[in-house]
Amino acid sequence: MVKKFNSLFERFLVFLTTSSFMLAVFATAAPVFNKIEQDKILINWVSFVIIFISALIFILIDQIFAREKIKTYLHIVVIVFYEFAAVLLCWFTGQLNLPYVLIPFLVIEYALSYTLNNLFVYHDIFITECGELSGKELETHLFHNNLGAIDFSAKCKVALALLFILPVILFLWIFTVLKIGYRISLPAICFLIIFLISEFFIFFISGIYKNDVFFGFLGFRDFLNDKRRLLRSVFAILGAAFIFAFFLSSDKALIKLTIKERPVTYSSVREIPKLNIEEPLNPNPFEDLEKILPFKKSRIPDWVFDLIYGIISWSFIAFLAFCVIRFFLKPFFTAHWKQYWKEGRLMKYLRYIFSEIKALFNFSFVKGKKQTPYSTVQSQKFSQGIKDYLKKAGRSKEKNEEIDRLTKYFMQVIDWGEAHKISYRSNLAPAEYTKLIENQFKISEAKKTGLLFEKALYDKNVLTAEEEKAFIEAVKKIIQLRPENQES
Amino acid sequence: MAKLQEKLNLKVSPLVIVTLIISIFFYLIMPYKLLQFICLGVFALILLSFLYAIVLKSNIGLERNTEALKLACKEKSEITFTIKNYSPLTAHVCYFSDSVPYFYIFDDGNKGVISLRPHEIKKITYKVTAQNRGLYHAGPVRIRTSDPIGLFLIDIEVTCPLEITVRPARIKLITEVIPGFPQGNLKINNPVYEDITMRRSVRAYINGDELKRINWRASAKFDSLFTNQYEDSFDAPFFVFLNLAEDDYDLHNRGYYSEKAIEIAASIVEKSRLLRQRCGFAAYGSGFPYLPPRQNQADCILDLLSLIKIEKGKLDYSPEKKFAQQLPTGTLIFVIGPREVEKYFAKVEADKENINTTNVGIMRKKHG
Numbered sequence: 019m020v021k022k023f024n025s026l027f028e029r030f031l032v033f034l035t036t037s038s039f040m041l042a043v044f045a046t047a048a049p050v051f052n053k054i055e056q057d058k059i060l061i062n063w064v065s066f067v068i069i070f071i072s073a074l075i076f077i078l079i080d081q082i083f084a085r086e087k088i089k090t091y092l093h094i095v096v097i098v099f100y101e102f103a104a105v106l107l108c109w110f111t112g113q114l115n116l117p118y119v120l121i122p123f124l125v126i127e128y129a130l131s132y133t134l135n136n137l138f139v140y141h142d143i144f145i146t147e148c149g150e151l152s153g154k155e156l157e158t159h160l161f162h163n164n165l166g167a168i169d170f171s172a173k174c175k176v177a178l179a180l181l182f183i184l185p186v187i188l189f190l191w192i193f194t195v196l197k198i199g200y201r202i203s204l205p206a207i208c209f210l211i212i213f214l215i216s217e218f219f220i221f222f223i224s225g226i227y228k229n230d231v232f233f234g235f236l237g238f239r240d241f242l243n244d245k246r247r248l249l250r251s252v253f254a255i256l257g258a259a260f261i262f263a264f265f266l267s268s269d270k271a272l273i274k275l276t277i278k279e280r281p282v283t284y285s286s287v288r289e290i291p292k293l294n295i296e297e298p299l300n301p302n303p304f305e306d307l308e309k310i311l312p313f314k315k316s317r318i319p320d321w322v323f324d325l326i327y328g329i330i331s332w333s334f335i336a337f338l339a340f341c342v343i344r345f346f347l348k349p350f351f352t353a354h355w356k357q358y359w360k361e362g363r364l365m366k367y368l369r370y371i372f373s374e375i376k377a378l379f380n381f382s383f384v385k386g387k388k389q390t391p392y393s394t395v396q397s398q399k400f401s402q403g404i405k406d407y408l409k410k411a412g413r414s415k416e417k418n419e420e421i422d423r424l425t426k427y428f429m430q431v432i433d434w435g436e437a438h439k440i441s442y443r444s445n446l447a448p449a450e451y452t453k454l455i456e457n458q459f460k461i462s463e464a465k466k467t468g469l470l471f472e473k474a475l476y477d478k479n480v481l482t483a484e485e486e487k488a489f490i491e492a493v494k495k496i497i498q499l500r501p502e503n504q505e506s
Numbered sequence: 507m508a509k510l511q512e513k514l515n516l517k518v519s520p521l522v523i524v525t526l527i528i529s530i531f532f533y534l535i536m537p538y539k540l541l542q543f544i545c546l547g548v549f550a551l552i553l554l555s556f557l558y559a560i561v562l563k564s565n566i567g568l569e570r571n572t573e574a575l576k577l578a579c580k581e582k583s584e585i586t587f588t589i590k591n592y593s594p595l596t597a598h599v600c601y602f603s604d605s606v607p608y609f610y611i612f613d614d615g616n617k618g619v620i621s622l623r624p625h626e627i628k629k630i631t632y633k634v635t636a637q638n639r640g641l642y643h644a645g646p647v648r649i650r651t652s653d654p655i656g657l658f659l660i661d662i663e664v665t666c667p668l669e670i671t672v673r674p675a676r677i678k679l680i681t682e683v684i685p686g687f688p689q690g691n692l693k694i695n696n697p698v699y700e701d702i703t704m705r706r707s708v709r710a711y712i713n714g715d716e717l718k719r720i721n722w723r724a725s726a727k728f729d730s731l732f733t734n735q736y737e738d739s740f741d742a743p744f745f746v747f748l749n750l751a752e753d754d755y756d757l758h759n760r761g762y763y764s765e766k767a768i769e770i771a772a773s774i775v776e777k778s779r780l781l782r783q784r785c786g787f788a789a790y791g792s793g794f795p796y797l798p799p800r801q802n803q804a805d806c807i808l809d810l811l812s813l814i815k816i817e818k819g820k821l822d823y824s825p826e827k828k829f830a831q832q833l834p835t836g837t838l839i840f841v842i843g844p845r846e847v848e849k850y851f852a853k854v855e856a857d858k859e860n861i862n863t864t865n866v867g868i869m870r871k872k873h874g
């Protein structure tokens with residue numbers, strides 16, 4: 019199975035979606051949360067930079083973890099250490115209010131990046147599992163080994179659900195901000211548009227990848243012939259939608275919703291009855307019990323119990339602390355970690371990213387292959403014209419059979435001509451059409467074909483066997499010709 | 507909603523419908539340009555995709571090059587159909603699948619994924635073969651495509667039926683034609699079968715030639731007597747009787763022997779078509795068909811042989827005696843039954859080269 023899109027492009031979309039979402043939220047929340055008069059700045063340009071760079075780092079970490087097949091729980095270790103690092107950075111730069119907002123939002127950003135990236139990671143696993151198989155072999159292989167496809171479908175559903183919820187949340191948040199009375203700044207609008215576009219492309223690519231699975235199960239390895247043409251169609255639809263929306267949107271609601279408050283009238287004021295609360299009989303039950311049942315004083319002093327309780331509680335806390343420290347520090351002492359740095363896999367991965375960047379630019383800026391010629395529906399009108407002509411003219415059965423036979427061959431010449439941009443028009447006689455082919459491509463057989471076909475069409479007698487054979491051979495020579503070779 | 511989808515032949519995810527409803531609702535109530543822009547953008551995207559899918563769906567056509575196909579058992583034949591895109595839009599991913607049950611399809615050519623550019627025609631050809639004779643039907647053809655974004659899935663079934671008649675397998679059997687009666691289509695070097703309507707040439711007069719045979723025009727021209735020479739030709743109508751009585755065949759090889767008998771009958775009928783002789787047919791089989799020898803009847807008989815089945819009972823009459831009075835003089839009668847099939851197999855096992863209807867006992871004494 020062949021990957022439809024560059025993996026760098028996919029990860030770039032994930033980065034763009036995550037970062038633009040977070041930046042849009044920050045940009046709209048900044049005027050709400052910042053209280054300049056109280057000198058309480060929770061979101062400033064440093065937050066934006068941290069969020070932006072974090073998105074990049076998170077996607078890199080996700081990819082490395084996916085490549086190295088790191089266990090999922092270690093993401094918790096990463097995010098905790100990252101939060102520490104972010105807090106330390108804020109402390110060093112004197113931005114002491116920023117962590118209050120950064121800590122929760124960095125966790126959200128990491129979760130978003132992980133969930134969206136999983137969609138492409140599991141698709142890569144599915145593609146790798148398919149290998150170089152195609153046709154019946156691929157069909158049989160996927161029939162027996164369908165776990166990759168099932169996993170990808172599950173991750174795809176989660177990612178698409180998230181991509182549905184995110185814009186709704188953002189939409190409602192922006193509505194709330196506007197309703198309160200704040201304005202949406204230009205950067206916020208730009209981040210919002212970038213978020214919507216990148217999210218749209220993730221939807222589009224996930225649709226293609228779902229087709230990968232569908233057609234893979236049918237044995238088709240590579241079903242997308244022309245990616246550029248598809249992308250052009252998508253851009254055209256997107257552009258048309260934007261223009262339509264831009265010109266038709268306004269600041270007036272077509273349906274105004276007003277909320278009326280229902281007036282509540284009090285007929286009488288009720289007196290709240292006072293409760294007589296009696297003093298408790300036994301304020302100190304232990305004192306009373308001592309009077310009723312005098313106990314013997316225990317020989318073990320109280321401080322012993324306090325000591326035992328202290329030992330148990332502190333040893334439990336120490337144990338928990340040890341487990342937590344072990345949980346967070348153990349990954350740095352595994353053989354996998356040591357091997358990773360020893361083999362220089364990080365540098366290799368960065369070099370791989372660089373090659374993907376080159377491939378992406380190559381796809382984007384290098385001219386695609388020439389459009390191959392193809393037959394169109396217009397050429398089919400010729401055979402219908404011949405049939406109508408035959409109905410009008412009275413011909414013998416052999417003549418009709420001969421014309422029917424020869425028309426099929428001449429249709430091949432017309433198809434070949436249409437594919438090489440010599441379009442057939444209904445006012446052209448067969449010899450006139452073949453003359454066009456002869457003039458353009460210097461094919462001598464074209465003239466012979468036209469003359470013989472006209473003779474068969476207009477003469478009462480059937481062609482001789484030699485003439486028919488010569489006609490068929492001339493047609494075969496024409497359709498086998500490649501004009502590019504002739505011109506060169 | 508499901509009925510509307512069925513009517514339009516479009517499948518759409520519920521998420522798209524929910525998104526559409528939400529975007530319309532919010533567009534109507536939002537008093538802010540930015541939010542209206544987002545809602546309208548989503549609505550326009552879905553609407554444009556829908557229109558793209560509708561235009562594409564109503565402009566994709568499919569037709570077969572023929573409505574009937576006849577092929578012999580175990581022979582390869584090609585089935586062709588054309589997919590046409592009449593619209594100015596591209597069907598980027600178009601999956602087609604032609605249903606051909608009971609046939610072996612080479613390279614899974616009956617299904618594939620193509621892309622149809624605007625106004626493009628694509629001809630799909632694939633090879634099939636059948637193991638058993640009979641009447642089959644190909645079709646419908648299923649086409650599945652979508653708009654470029656993939657929101658609306660087009661799934662249509664085009665009926666375009668194709669009737670496939672699979673005739674009995676071709677076998678190696680020589681049918682020698684014993685001369686029938688004069689003046690026919692088959693040439694023979696024997697003046698007994700002279701056909702005075704088919705003049706061949708003119709030769710010099712030989713003592714004893716009849717006066718009425720002299721070509722006076724040529725004689726006057728060359729000042730010497732010349733006689734007309736005519737083609738010697740004959741006609742040999744065929745009549746094939748096929749015994750498919752169940753009780754006449756042994757139980758353990760009934761199916762195999764009866765199929766071979768049908769193949770032998772088909773081989774003889776094909777020979778009659780090749781020689782352009784009249785051919786008749788009768789059988790003790792399903793329907794008890796009887797066709798007196800007529801011209802251009804071979805196709806009809808072969809179609810009958812494609813569908814005929816064993817009939818219960820036993821053949822208790824001699825076909826030669828029964829049909830003798832109804833057949834024209836000089837008709838070659840071929841009777842195929844279990845004994846003849848056994849002899850045929852014996853010859854095949856002995857690896858004989860010259861296996862023909864005479865030495866296998868199929869051709870009986872000619873009538874008349």
